[in-house]
Amino acid sequence: MTSNGDLAARLSARAPLMSLQSVDKVFAGDVVALRNMSLDVRAGDFVSLLGPSGCGKSTALRLIAGLSHPTRGRIAWADGQGADQLGVVFQEPTLMPWATVEDNVWLPMRLKGASKASVRDDIHDTLRLVGLENFAEAYPRELSGGMKMRVSIARAMVTHPKLILMDEPFAALDEITRFKLNNDLLEMKAKIGCTVIFVTHSVFESVFLSDRIVIMAARPGRVIREVQVDAPYPRDEAFRTSAEYAGHTRAASDALHEAMGEAA
Amino acid sequence: MTIADPAPVAAPAMDAEEAVRQRQAQINRVAKWTLPSLVMVLSILAWHLYVTIGEVPHYILPGPLLVAQQAVEDWGLLWSAMMITTRLTLLALAMAVIGGVALAVLFTQSKWAEMSFFPYAVILQVTPVIAVAPLLQIYVDSAFVAALLCAWIVAFFPILSNTTIGLKSADHNLQDLFSIYGASRWQRLRYLQGPAALPFFLGGLKIAGGLALIGAVVAEFVIGRAGTGLGLASTLLEASYRFNFGRLYAALLLISGLGIVIFACTSLISHLLLRKWHESAIKRDV
Known part of the structure; x- marks a missing residue:
């Protein structure tokens, strides 16, 4: 038995940044999008939600973002945190076509009332972080798909949020671009020290990026199990071809098949 | 953005297709204005000739x-x-x-x-x-x-x-x-x-x-x-x-x-x- 002091210390050290507590989401017509989902996300985590379509991963993300509310259960935030301090990256770059790269990245701060002059340094530091420092004046249509996605990531990171939600951000990109962005994303995350919840349907991507993979199944959407990827960061191209990576991929893949089997 | 770049004078080995396209673009630029102008001049001329040769009274169709x-x-x-x-x-x-x-x-x-x-x-x-x-x-x-x-x-x-x-x-x-x-x-x-x-x-x-x-x-x-x-x-x-x-x-x-x-x-x-x-x-x- 541990003393009370020890317990409190251990609890606070492991206190999650955000946690879903037995969350259900039911849409009209008794469509159960999520059933009894619990998930603790601690500061610095890179958590992937992996599963087939219809498993509720995007629904979970929308709940965390505060865009909709749980039917049952609750979402708890660490003190001083909340859905209003997030960065979000969607599957599409979702940029404003009428605004330059710089103005797109300015948006989150502009909506908080910050003038461009007052945050110019933040904007340019973030553009440098994503490797687009020379494209501040460009319009989205002038950029490639990968570059647009980098702008989208810059917009999510510019406010230095504790938590960034990414909803299949690289699914529409070619493999070469996706690998490069995977590498760069880990580097950026390390630099700004944020926490990431990443929705994907690629086993390979989830293993490369995350330290925890939450495997989900569909109809109704639910968590099947959690797979730990205890390979240390930084991870680079060498990791992608290592035996360790192959092993984790197999484990995640098996778990996913199990999940699909259970669902069927 | 609206004005196409002028054809490069000494472009190194421009292929035939590109040359045709450039020439076509140049012709189109001129034709865009000259063709409608020509149509207008010809219509007015036809109108004039119709009225004078056909001796159309001015209260029906003035020239x-x-x-x-x-x-x-x-x-x-x-x-x-x-x-x-x-x-x-x-x-x-x-x-x-x-x-x-x-x-x-x-x-x-x-x-x-x-x-x-x-x-x-x-x-x-x-x-x-x-x-x-x-x-x-x-x-x-x-x-x-x-x-x-x-x-x-x-x-x-x-x-x-x-x-x-x-x-x-x-x-x-x-x-x-x-x-x-x-x-x-x-x-x-x-x-x-x-x-x-x-x-x-x-x-x-x-x-x-x-x-x-x-x-x-x-x-x-x-x-x-x-x-x-x-x-x-x-x-x-x-x-x-x-x-x-x-x-x-x-x-x-x-x-x-x-x-x-x-x-x-x-x-x-x-x-x-x-x-x-x-x-x-x-x-x-x-």
């Missing part, structure tokens, strides 16, 4: 020389008439823009307002203005104001309808993003819905510009008849009563010219506002 002569002779009268029609059209268009945009914003801010009033906007649009004009003449003292209302009724609907669709057409993920960042209604309107609606609004403006002129002409026909002496269309009608066909054609040409100038202006505004980012205004390389 182009007579029309030109009459236009010069009546220039003072035609010019002041054109100023009235121009003012009528532009005022109606300005009111249509203000009214249409304001109502569209109201509709997107309040579903109830849209449900309540949109059907009436449609009724206003589908009721032929020529049937309403005589009524307006009865209820409104000033002929100018009555004509203005007529022109406004026809011009305002395309702006309302296009802007309403445009304001609703903003990307859904962007709308979610604005919610996540806690944007106010005003911020949403100004930074998201407004810019998203701009291409739609400008499309409506182009249509409304033409319709405002049509509305003004219809109103002048109906309302100007009572001897109130409105603009070009009244002049045209009056000239037809007097069998002054030279003046009639001169007025007709000025009305067309006015329409062309309005279209050119709205197209230019649209191009200037959209050229940096909207697909419709961007020239593709190949």
Whole structure:
């Protein structure tokens, strides 16, 4: 038995940044999008939600973002945190076509009332972080798909949020671009020290990026199990071809098949 | 962006296909202006020959020389008439823009307002203005104001309808993003819905510009008849009563010219506002 002091210390050290507590989401017509989902996300985590379509991963993300509310259960935030301090990256770059790269990245701060002059340094530091420092004046249509996605990531990171939600951000990109962005994303995350919840349907991507993979199944959407990827960061191209990576991929893949089997 | 780069003089080994394309582009640039001009010159010539060779009486079809002569002779009268029609059209268009945009914003801010009033906007649009004009003449003292209302009724609907669709057409993920960042209604309107609606609004403006002129002409026909002496269309009608066909054609040409100038202006505004980012205004390389 541990003393009370020890317990409190251990609890606070492991206190999650955000946690879903037995969350259900039911849409009209008794469509159960999520059933009894619990998930603790601690500061610095890179958590992937992996599963087939219809498993509720995007629904979970929308709940965390505060865009909709749980039917049952609750979402708890660490003190001083909340859905209003997030960065979000969607599957599409979702940029404003009428605004330059710089103005797109300015948006989150502009909506908080910050003038461009007052945050110019933040904007340019973030553009440098994503490797687009020379494209501040460009319009989205002038950029490639990968570059647009980098702008989208810059917009999510510019406010230095504790938590960034990414909803299949690289699914529409070619493999070469996706690998490069995977590498760069880990580097950026390390630099700004944020926490990431990443929705994907690629086993390979989830293993490369995350330290925890939450495997989900569909109809109704639910968590099947959690797979730990205890390979240390930084991870680079060498990791992608290592035996360790192959092993984790197999484990995640098996778990996913199990999940699909259970669902069927 | 609109002007293609000049052909490189000593391009290293430009392939044959590219050379053909360059030459074609150059020819097209010249032809774009010369062909319609040529058609116009030939039509006027044909008109002149038809009238002189066929000895068509001037009260059936005046020749182009007579029309030109009459236009010069009546220039003072035609010019002041054109100023009235121009003012009528532009005022109606300005009111249509203000009214249409304001109502569209109201509709997107309040579903109830849209449900309540949109059907009436449609009724206003589908009721032929020529049937309403005589009524307006009865209820409104000033002929100018009555004509203005007529022109406004026809011009305002395309702006309302296009802007309403445009304001609703903003990307859904962007709308979610604005919610996540806690944007106010005003911020949403100004930074998201407004810019998203701009291409739609400008499309409506182009249509409304033409319709405002049509509305003004219809109103002048109906309302100007009572001897109130409105603009070009009244002049045209009056000239037809007097069998002054030279003046009639001169007025007709000025009305067309006015329409062309309005279209050119709205197209230019649209191009200037959209050229940096909207697909419709961007020239593709190949």
